[in-house]
Amino acid sequence: MSRYKTFTIAIPTDADGFVGRACDAPGCKQYFKIYVPDHGDYLHCPYCGVRFSRNSLFTSPQLKYAKEAAIEEARVYAINEFQKMFKNAFRGSKNITYKPGRQPTKRAVRPDYVEREVDTEFHCAECSIRFQVYGIFGFCPGCSCENLQVYDANWANIKRKLDTEPDKNRQRRHAYGDLVSTFEVFCNRKATRVSSEKGNFQVLFDARKYFKDHAGVDMLASVTGNNLLALRRVFQKRHVCIHAGGEITDRYIKMIPEDAKLLGTKVVLTVEELETAATAMRIALGVLVKSIEQPG
Ligand SMILES: [Zn+2]
Ligand SMILES: [Zn+2]
Structure with a gap:
């Protein structure tokens, strides 16, 4: 027994x-x-x-x-x-x-x-x-x-919350933050495939540089014009919402010189900008998915 x-x-x-x-x-x-x-x-x-x-x-x-x-x-x-x-x-x-x-x-x-x-x-x-x-x-x-389907599911979730939350301003602030977090989580996952070095993926151009250096790929190569501007703004607006009470700072203007005349004003968050940025982000992450091998 x-x-x-x-x-x-x-x-x-x-x-x-x-x-x-x-x-x-x-x-x-x-x-x-x-x-x-x-x-x-x-x-x-x-x-x-x-x-x-x-x-x-x-x-x-x-x-x-x-x-x-x-x-x-x-x-x-x-x-x-x-x-x-x-x-x-x-x-x-x-x-x-x-x-x-x-x-x-x-x-x-x-x-x-x-x-x-x-x-x-x-x-x-x-x-x-x-x-x-x-x-x-x-x-x-x-x-x-860890393909674009994950990105799509996160974006669908962000949009769903945008539609259901009664406090629109608060929800837009969250949505800008969530979109940047989606990018960050996605890049962190891809980064482990190419290097043991940590990257700062809350900053758009740091992420671009990281994958240029470690994977030889420019994730923003086909993101241009208004799409790129919207994407840059989403990152910077998220930053001022968290760190500067939502006010356009010198640091923001340094990153987005196109908005120079807005120095000192309250940041404006729009669903249209967020959607344009989300499309641009999907293109950028698609480049990573294509160029960085999935684990066998
Ligand atoms: Zn699955
Ligand atoms: Zn866990």
């Missing part, structure tokens, strides 16, 4: 069939959900890309539940085993009769948590997995694809 007894405890899904996961990579530690029937044996964190087995990255409330449920299974199993053991031991004995007590009943162990609400659900066209994330993500947890 084995020295160990294994109990399998299923982690309950939410009402839509998703189970939460908590990445344990340092610097990430973020929460996401995956639709259970879609699981393969290995998954990836959609934010940082760490690969993990389907039987890991459970959240602490899930583990607490699993432990309690396993203890209850073990309790009932142990009582049954003892009863069997005594029955066998006293079988045929004239002096002692063993009368087992009542069959133990399993107490229902229910999770004392609910999975968190996560704002956005995606369905990967490459591997068909369904997953839910908070905000910007880097790639699909099922196939880890």
Whole structure:
């Protein structure tokens, strides 16, 4: 007989069939959900890309539940085993009769948590997995694809929030920030393919220089005219919104001399500019996808 007894405890899904996961990579530690029937044996964190087995990255409330449920299974199993053991031991004995007590009943162990609400659900066209994330993500947890589909999903999410948030100004500010974050996450992923050196991908021309130096490719080669201007403005406007209370600074004018007469005024954020920049960004990231090999 084995020295160990294994109990399998299923982690309950939410009402839509998703189970939460908590990445344990340092610097990430973020929460996401995956639709259970879609699981393969290995998954990836959609934010940082760490690969993990389907039987890991459970959240602490899930583990607490699993432990309690396993203890209850073990309790009932142990009582049954003892009863069997005594029955066998006293079988045929004239002096002692063993009368087992009542069959133990399993107490229902229910999770004392609910999975968190996560704002956005995606369905990967490459591997068909369904997953839910908070905000910007880097790639699909099922196939880890890091192509333009990931960019498109993030942009669709930014646009969806633009339409639904009642405070338009606040939402535009977030959308400018989210678009730059999408770029940053995407570039970080591609950068790991070409160099161990870190890049500053919150700055458009630093990103361009990085990939020129490390991959020999100019990601902005075919982004010109108004498209390039909109893209440059989105990066700089995001910067002044975060660091200068939304006011056009000298630093901004140095980066966008076209806006020199706007020095000291409040920055203007428009959906049109954001859309033009998003199109330009897609072209720039498409250049990276084409020129930097995906891992085999
Ligand atoms: Zn992660
Ligand atoms: Zn996928």
